[in-house]
Amino acid sequence: MTGLVDLDELARRENEQTEWKENVADVDNVVATLSAFANDLQNLGGGYVVCGVREEKDEHGFPRLRRIGLTSNRLKEIEGSVLGLCRTNVSPPITPLVEEIEIGDPRLRILVFLQPATGSAHTFRKRSDGAKHYVRVSRETREARNGTLKDLLVRKGALEPWDRRPCNGATEAELDLIALREFLQRMGRFSAEQGVAPYLSPDYPLSTLVPSLLVAEPLTGVLRPRNFAVLLFGRNPQRFIPGAVTMFSIYPGTDRSDRHAERHELDGNLVEQALKLKELLDVQSYTAYDKADPKAPNAIRYPPNALYEALGNALAHRDYELVDPTRLTVFADRIEISSPGPLPTGVDIEALRAGNAPPKWRNQALAWFFTRLQLAQGEGQGIPTILRAMREEGNPPPVFDADQIRVVVTLPAHPRHAVLRDLRAAEQALVLGDLERARSQVEGVLDRDPLNFRAVQLFAEVHQARRDSAAVAAWARARLDELGGLPSQVLLALGEAIGSEQTTDEGRHLAIHLLDRAATGRLQEDTVRRIVLALRRAGDDERAFSLLDGQLLARPEWASNPLMLQLRGDTLIGMARRCREMATKPEVAPTTRARAWREFGSYLDRAEHDLRAALVLSADTRLREQITNSIAVVDQLRQEERPPEDAEPGAADGDTR
Template identity: 75%
Template sequence: MTDSVDLDALARRENEQTEWKENVADVEKVVATLAAFANDLQNLGGGYVVCGVAEDKDEHGFPVLRRTGLTAARLKEVEGRVLSLCRAKVSPPITPLVEELPTNNPQRRILVFVQPATGSAHTFRRDDDGTRHYVRISRSTIEARNGVLKDLLVRKGALEPWDRRPCNGATEADLDLIALRDALQRMGVFSTDLGVEPYLSPDVSISAFVPPLLVAEPLSGVLRPRNFAVLLFGRETQRFIPGAVTFFSIYPGVDRSDPHAERHELAGNLLEQARRLQELFDVQSYTAFDKTDPAVPNAIKYPTRALYEAMGNALAHRDYEVADPTRLTVFADRVAVASPGPLPSGVDIEVLRAGTAPPRWRNQALAWFFARMQLAQAEGQGVPTILRLMREQGNPPPVFEADQVRVVCTLPAHPRHAALRDLRSAEQALVLGDLDRARARVEGVLGNDPLNFRAIQLFAEVHLARRDSAAVAAWVRTHAGQFDALPSQVLLLLGEAVGTEQARGEDRPLAIDLLVRAARGRLEERQLRRIVVAMRRAHDDEGAYALIDRQMLEHPEWANNPLLLQLRGDALIGLAKRCREMAKKPGIAQLTRERAWRDFHSYMEQAERDLRAALALSVDQHLTDQINVNIAFLAKLRRANQPPQRRAARGRRG
């Protein structure tokens, strides 16, 4: 027996914890509900099944109870049948507590089953429906399926959380050790004496809060990286986890109806995706300036940290068993961050919107790494942080929506974003070839906000189209002290605009400095190619060669990239031509001349190796034709530029 149950108090509670049965027509439904209360998916502590009471409403619409009760014979029959089924057909068996309560009729009593939550995931075998897991969702008892069943099994410890499970098919060789080393350094746990080797053991973890990166298979002993390790440090993450991709789309209007849009499809590991997303968000998080508002002249369109938090939450807490991508969509007036999968069990959408939801993680190990690497707030503070930052910056509050398919966080733009219209107008003018109007619109925005990243990009694009590198160089010199705040793609565009073929000689060092800044950190292969081409155009073959060489060391898989091999070969030809110019320069010392000829032939040999390797790897006919032209030019250059000693020796042999 329990302490006396207060039915009126139960009636005032949310009905997630109470099931009312008047006549108990189906005893098996009672047992299924008791099993659901024992499973306690929503962490409410269990629940009550009250037999002999009907829930009704009074004339005002408020709930009232009709205490009809059960006869003595029916009460004993129901009690015996329920307890028997709880022992025989619930696995593991449950033993609910039982209490009898009086009614106004001394011949009838109310039967109450009290089922506390347990630490197990219980199944119930119904006569007509087989064995099932049951859970309580709102006021209903339902069968746990798909994601709900997985949440239940994980909660009860019957199934390891997805991010901690071994990644089938992956091995230690599928981890990018450079990415792992960089992460360890950022977290302050890397030792130059030990390297990364200790963390590749199945017995060593980075923290007591997360398991080791690798786990040994029970029979074979083969080391498999866990899913969170492949997400964070995988060489080919999407090969094993297809859904681990992100689409970043930009629409110039307020919906997807615009005929022109920009989309970035981001692959690689999550750390690479997060870095790239931060750069893309930096372009969107600009400051609008209003001279007419002396109190608050500057208004940022979106708080950068709020964007980072929304992105970090989406990547860390989404359901990676769903193959859908994470989608971040930028409109003229808002940013929408859509994360595949429903809210974690036990998280109520209204509580989430209020910012008072308790910490709940779908991928706890992944969330721990994101917090340690400052990609997301820890202890469930991400949503409160977004709410606070948006409020402090004067933005409208964020909007949270959730269903069984996805969770969406929408961040409205600051009301003061009229500059967007000017930039859209500049983009349209650029497309239509009206370069004067495009320049006027862009320069108007930059006059108010010199660090508007999108305006700087358009400024560079407009002047590239105008073939006016000198104007870009002058603007860069004026604002050079602010360039540490610019993301790499903006610096790259400025470098390309300054270092054109028509650039003045005094502007080329400026272009090279911009490109060197753009090349800091880890680069995507396409970015690397653009920077190298721009460096060569600015006559910095030495810097281009050194950059490719360094990036190939950091990315060994790029050593077989025909495009990069061709670019390195071209840079080496450029270095060889410089050596030839030095060797033929009048008035230099003989030793210097001989050294220049030796370097000339050394660079030529290296260039030929790279070009022939690129030719063997090329599957694109246009690239193959271009490489053949370069090889032919190389042979011609070699024949025409033999050092004097070699030509004299060849003449004597003749």
């Protein structure tokens, strides 16, 4: 006994390094675990197999160890069998250290095998099976297969990394020398005197991290381009590496159920693909403007730096031995970038999500070129760049997922763009006459952002189409104190929706109040016309005339605008009708009726003046027809009514004629 092992200390450690055995029913399992510790895929330094200890749980559900022990005969039997198999059935052989630990009973001891990590990739041939590589995955010993086996062999130097291996079947002629020269120029490594010839030598490494582009076959001496050279500079990389394809898809919705998707299949060398993909991604990285947000009025849908880094990582670090393409999929609310192959061995997904994962290159040569060509950040900077860019632009954080098939990064769109998407859907539903869907969409936006300008305006338009002025009135009354900050166009839309012919007197008063608020500041011609028409529909011709008259005084150029003159003429006709209504009420005092008749005539005269001026100025046939009809109304009003004898025009308060 050497005192190398402290069971209490082992119990406190992570169990990836310790295997607990009670009776050792299967010695092969012990040796397989020892060979896995020697292979040390997780870079833990090795591990322990402890025989004669049972794992249990205490009354609180926490793990605890019960020291069972082994008899002397059983201990010697296990030790001899294990060490014998380690010499004969493990290749290269391993020699674990052995420790015996007393447990208080002189008849029993615990047997511990200590196996340090080695520099070799060991196989173990069970007595009932062929030779296999074993590794530790969490607390289990498993056979290394597929990507795990490749990672192990590369890690131990038994297999060259894939991107450095010769590309089977490819020759020097496969390389596009013009593309090679262009990329060398971009990296500042091209010499016109030497040309590209030095880079075609198998003895010319590009850097200490990147080997030569070509390698000579050991037996024939034929020069073969390495896999990374074919991917970067090959004329037709897909001929030799079928998975070197990128699928770029755009779906209008939030899933793949929509049949009307836009798809691009990109081939060629990786640099060409990366540059084309950047162009396609730039289209998605547009800006939404919100003048209501003085701190950040511009919100970009996706930060370009985040997009480019995620793209560079997907192309540089994927597993090209798989035939699946790299996939970039644009949805209405996010972009998903899927890279075939699992995370490189030793990269923890939680550390990756936090931006704390140590640098790990699957394809070191590719990553080196991508960095030099400014298609990706330097070592270990890609994920932190994505996280920072999304955070600084106000986007939700990216989502990283990984399994044994692929690694996926999801970049959510800026929330403002999600609102825009829903508003566009509501607009589309409205123009198609699907009023219930439009209502549901726009009210969903208002639930999240109650005073979103466009949502409020669209809410009013939808309910106006539904002839539901009461719903708009109820919404506006509940937020009356907050509506002052809304733009004139939004207040106008609310007033138009509330002040319809079906509204109540209370609704008309609310509509007029909103329209009054809308009629402040310097207004565009179209806005003035809409406010005037809305006020007239709400039954307030006087306010409509006051607004219009004031705007015409403030804008002298509008005095020759036939549309504005026609509108003022029609408003004066409305005021004349109100005067006539008052003048014909018998319960009204005679002097008031007389005054109303005088104003009636005055308004008609002014209306006719504006309308005839508009008729002269207008060249539009339809407008001239409308103006002519309004003049006919003036003539008809003059002929329809005559003042009664007790209210002759001219009789007024104090008039003694």
